[in-house]
Amino acid sequence: MSQPAPDLDAYLSAARRAVTLAARVTRAVQQSMGPDGLRSGALSKADDSPVTIADFAAQAVVARTLVHALGPIRLVGEESARYLRDPAHAAALAACVEAASPVWPGVRADELLATIDLGAPEIRSGPAGAPGGPDSFWTLDPIDGTKGFIRGHQYSVCLAYIHRGVPVVAALACPNLSPDFERPFEDPDPRGLTFLATADGPARVVPADDETATPKAIERPAAIPGSIRMVGSYTASHSNESMSTRVVRALEASGVRVERPRRVDSQVKYAVVARGQADVFLRTPRSAVYRENIWDHAAGSLIAQRAGCLATDVLGVGLDFGRGLALEGNSGILCGPAGPHGLVVEAVRAVSRG
Ligand SMILES: [Mg+2]
Numbered sequence: 001m002s003q004p005a006p007d008l009d010a011y012l013s014a015a016r017r018a019v020t021l022a023a024r025v026t027r028a029v030q031q032s033m034g035p036d037g038l039r040s041g042a043l044s045k046a047d048d049s050p051v052t053i054a055d056f057a058a059q060a061v062v063a064r065t066l067v068h069a070l071g072p073i074r075l076v077g078e079e080s081a082r083y084l085r086d087p088a089h090a091a092a093l094a095a096c097v098e099a100a101s102p103v104w105p106g107v108r109a110d111e112l113l114a115t116i117d118l119g120a121p122e123i124r125s126g127p128a129g130a131p132g133g134p135d136s137f138w139t140l141d142p143i144d145g146t147k148g149f150i151r152g153h154q155y156s157v158c159l160a161y162i163h164r165g166v167p168v169v170a171a172l173a174c175p176n177l178s179p180d181f182e183r184p185f186e187d188p189d190p191r192g193l194t195f196l197a198t199a200d201g202p203a204r205v206v207p208a209d210d211e212t213a214t215p216k217a218i219e220r221p222a223a224i225p226g227s228i229r230m231v232g233s234y235t236a237s238h239s240n241e242s243m244s245t246r247v248v249r250a251l252e253a254s255g256v257r258v259e260r261p262r263r264v265d266s267q268v269k270y271a272v273v274a275r276g277q278a279d280v281f282l283r284t285p286r287s288a289v290y291r292e293n294i295w296d297h298a299a300g301s302l303i304a305q306r307a308g309c310l311a312t313d314v315l316g317v318g319l320d321f322g323r324g325l326a327l328e329g330n331s332g333i334l335c336g337p338a339g340p341h342g343l344v345v346e347a348v349r350a351v352s353r354g
Pocket residue numbers: 055078141142143144145146
């Protein structure tokens with residue numbers, strides 16, 4: 001059965017509204033935290049990955065906003081409501097309801113739980129009536145960079161629509177990212193930025209707190225030949241640091257000047273490369289078997305591509321979002337404009353050959 005192409009503009013406008021409302025919620029939670037993150041509602045899921053009440057509230061707000069705008073949807077989110085459904089976690093559930101209520105007046109706990117679970121990752125098949133086939137769906141990381149969020153640093157709300165295995169709509173809210181390239185990443189901007197893209201237009205940017213501002217196309221300055229400014233993960237274990245070091249040495253040995261990586265949490269890295277603040281985001285594979293989750297890359301990679309960059313794995317292979325919850329066909333991540341991207345692919349190949 002042929003799938004009708006999605007209405008990209010309608011989807012983008014729903015996605016922009018969804019991440020704007022979610023960012024309002026996450027910002028309020030982050031601002032209510034102590035400097036050590038202790039009042040963030042930081043919780044620990046069974047697998048020990050950090051999560052906060054803001055992750056859950058943001059997923060609910062995004063799901064609800066998309067359904068309001070578009071009707072039934074298929075959504076693959078990072079979170080499920082399982083933790084909050086445990087009676088032992090009633091206080092966390094109440095805190096989530098309170099966090100969501102400024103943008104969802106009168107929300108009840110049962111509605112919040114059901115709406116979070118519209119995007120529960122373990123639920124693969126969408127509701128009857130959702131448009132597209134099983135390979136067309138929204139994917140959401142309600143807070144990418146939860147550790148950065150708890151620290152009071154950078155994080156992002158990342159939403160993309162994947163059509164037949166390819167991201168075609170992206171909305172990436174970076175509530176703490178400044179338009180000023182000189183502002184340290186650790187110093188949160190009062191307004192933040194939201195990056196937007198569809199597969200048929202340029203990447204654009206708007207203030208994160210303004211639902212009505214006209215998006216401006218990103219004009220990425222050209223990279224300086226022979227020199228690469230890198231951006232990497234704040235959390236070293238997200239990549240293979242010794243391999244990254246060997247790649248940098250191989251680049252330097254071939255005469256490329258490499259600037260030490262700036263560190264920033266989450267898909268903010270894609271935005272930083274897309275707007276020309278850095279040339280390359282390199283994530284070397286942390287192990288031979290580890291695969292990246294689709295919601296950690298779908299929105300950011302489309303935005304960077306529509307700003308004139310390539311977003312591939314470390315060997316230059318295109319990212320394949322059509323193989324389930326993870327990028328099963330890819331190893332690590334490499335994003336940047338063609339010149340620097342090509343140099344890094346060569347360096348990775350040289351390092352892999354030993
Ligand atoms: Mg997350």
